[in-house]
Amino acid sequence: MNFEKIEQAYDLLLENVQTIQNLLGTNIYDALIEQNAAYVTGSHENERVSRNISALKKLQLTTEEWRRAYQFLFIKANQTEPMQYNHQFTPDSIGFILTFLLEQLVDEQQVTVLEIGSGTGNLAQTILNHSQKEIDYLGIEVDDLLIDLSASIADVIGSNLHFAQGDAVRPQILKESQVIISDLPIGYYPDDRIAQRYQVASSEEHTYAHHLLMEQSLKYLKQGGYAILLAPNDLLTSPQSPLLKGWMKEHAKVAAVITLPATVFGTQAMAKTIFVLQKQTVQTLETFVYPLTNLQHAEELQAFTENFKKWKQDNGI
Numbered sequence: 001m002n003f004e005k006i007e008q009a010y011d012l013l014l015e016n017v018q019t020i021q022n023l024l025g026t027n028i029y030d031a032l033i034e035q036n037a038a039y040v041t042g043s044h045e046n047e048r049v050s051r052n053i054s055a056l057k058k059l060q061l062t063t064e065e066w067r068r069a070y071q072f073l074f075i076k077a078n079q080t081e082p083m084q085y086n087h088q089f090t091p092d093s094i095g096f097i098l099t100f101l102l103e104q105l106v107d108e109q110q111v112t113v114l115e116i117g118s119g120t121g122n123l124a125q126t127i128l129n130h131s132q133k134e135i136d137y138l139g140i141e142v143d144d145l146l147i148d149l150s151a152s153i154a155d156v157i158g159s160n161l162h163f164a165q166g167d168a169v170r171p172q173i174l175k176e177s178q179v180i181i182s183d184l185p186i187g188y189y190p191d192d193r194i195a196q197r198y199q200v201a202s203s204e205e206h207t208y209a210h211h212l213l214m215e216q217s218l219k220y221l222k223q224g225g226y227a228i229l230l231a232p233n234d235l236l237t238s239p240q241s242p243l244l245k246g247w248m249k250e251h252a253k254v255a256a257v258i259t260l261p262a263t264v265f266g267t268q269a270m271a272k273t274i275f276v277l278q279k280q281t282v283q284t285l286e287t288f289v290y291p292l293t294n295l296q297h298a299e300e301l302q303a304f305t306e307n308f309k310k311w312k313q314d315n316g317i
Contacts (some may be wrong), residue, residue, distance in 0.1 A: 001068070005070045006065050006069050008055075010072045012015065013052075013069060013070070013073050014033065014073060014076060015048070015052055015055070016035040016044075016048075016049050016052050016053070017031045017032050017033065017035050017073070017077075017258065018036045019046060020044075020046070023046060028077045028080065028202045029081070029145055029149060032149065033076070033140065033148050033149060035049070036152035036153060036156050037152060039056065040156060042057075043238075052176075052263045063125070063128070063157050063159060063313040064130075067122065067125045067126065067129060067157070069254065070122070070153055071089065071092075071122060072297075076226065080270045081150055088118060089122035092160070093264065093265065093295035094128035094183075094230065095130075095237075097292075097295075097304075098126075098228055098274070099126065099127045099130045099226050100305060100308075101256070101276060102133070103131060103133065104309065104312055105179070105255075105276070105312075105317065108178070108180060110136065110298050111131075111134065111136065111178050112136045112175070113127070113137045113138070113179045113180075114137075114138050114139075114140070114174065114180050114217070114221075115137070115138070115182060116140060116168045116182035116213055116217050117140070117168065117213070118139025118140060118141045118163055119150065120146055120149050121139065121150030121151075121153055121161060122153070123183060124139055124159075124161050124163070128159055128160075128183070135160075135284075137160070137162060138151055138162045138163070138177075139163045140160065140163075140165075140168050140172065141164075141165060142167045147164075147165045150163050151163050155209045162252075168169050168217070169191075169212045169213060170194060172220075176220055176222045176225075177220055177221060178222055178224065178226075179227075179228065180217045180218070180221050180227040180228070181221065181273075182217060182227070182228075182229050182230065183230040184209075184214070184231045184232075184272075185209050185210060185213075186209075187205060187210075188205070188208060188209060188316070189207050189212050192207070195212060197216050199215060199254065199259075200212060200240070201216070201243070202243060206236045208241065209237070210235075211240060211244050212276070214229065214244070215251075218251055218252055218277070221279045224281045225279050226276055226278055226279075227234050227252070227276070227277040227279070229277065230274055230275075230276045231272075232272055233259070233271050233272060233277060235273065235294050248277070250280070251279070252277040252278065253277065253278045253281075253287075254275065254289065255276040255285050255288065256274070256276035256288040257276045257288070257290075258274040258277070258289075258290050258291075258292060258304075259290070259292060260272060260273060261294060264295060276288075285317075286311070286315060288307075288308060292304060
C-alpha cells in the first residue's frame, strides 16, 4: 500500500469536492457523489475537476488505497458537516476483526453476506479487500444519501458490491444469506405499529431499533448461519433485554461475545460489543467470551485469534 499515493488521491478528491460544492452551492456529501459520477464518466464541465480526474486515474490506486483515501475524506467532511453518530463508519480495527470472524465461521469459499445498515459502504469494502473468500455482498440502508454515497464510491473503486434502499425493520424480499453483518444503530424505533409485529416489541415504550433489527436479520439468515453484530454493551442487561432473550431462546444461540475497548468509540456510553449469533440448530455451542482491551496491540490480537481458532476446533465448527 502506497501512502504517498493515498495522500495525493485525498488531496485531488478534496479539491474536486470543494470546487463542486462552490459551483453548485451544495453540501459536501452531495458534492462527493457528483465528483464520483464525473470520475466514472471521465470528465466534468469544470476544467480543474476534469484535470484532477485525469490525475486520479493516473495514480492507478488499488481498492484498499481508494478505500483509505475516501476514509480520510469522510473524516475531513465530518469535521465541517458532521454525520449523525449512527451513520459514521465502523473503525478499521473492528472491521478487521469482523472480517476474521467471517473467515473463520464459514468454510465455503463463496459466501453470501447481507449487511443491515450499510452506511457509507466502508465496512463492506474493508471486508471485500481483506477477506480471502469470494463475497457476494448486499447492503441495505434506509438513508438515500448514504445509499448514493456508497454506490458511487463502489462505482469508482470498481467493487462488486450491491446496495438497496429500504427500512430493514420493515419486511424486505431478500434471499437468505450465510452471514449477516451489522454495526447496529443505537436508539428507539419510532413506529410502534410496525414494532408490534415483532416478538421483541415492548408494550410499555418504543422498542429498541437494534432489537428489532436483530430479530428481522435472522429471518434472512440460512439455518446454522451466523449474524456478526456490533451492539450496545448492555444488550443482555438493558431494561428491554428480557424480551430479546426470550426471542433468542427460540431462534438463536449466542456463539460469541467479544468486548471492545470504549476508547475506540469515544465514550463509554457509545461503546459496543461484538455479538455472534447462530441461527438455531441442534448443535450445542459453548459461548466464546473474550475481552479485547487494546486493538493496536499485536500480541493481544494474536492471542485472540489463536483462542478463537481453538474454540472453533473444540466445538467442531
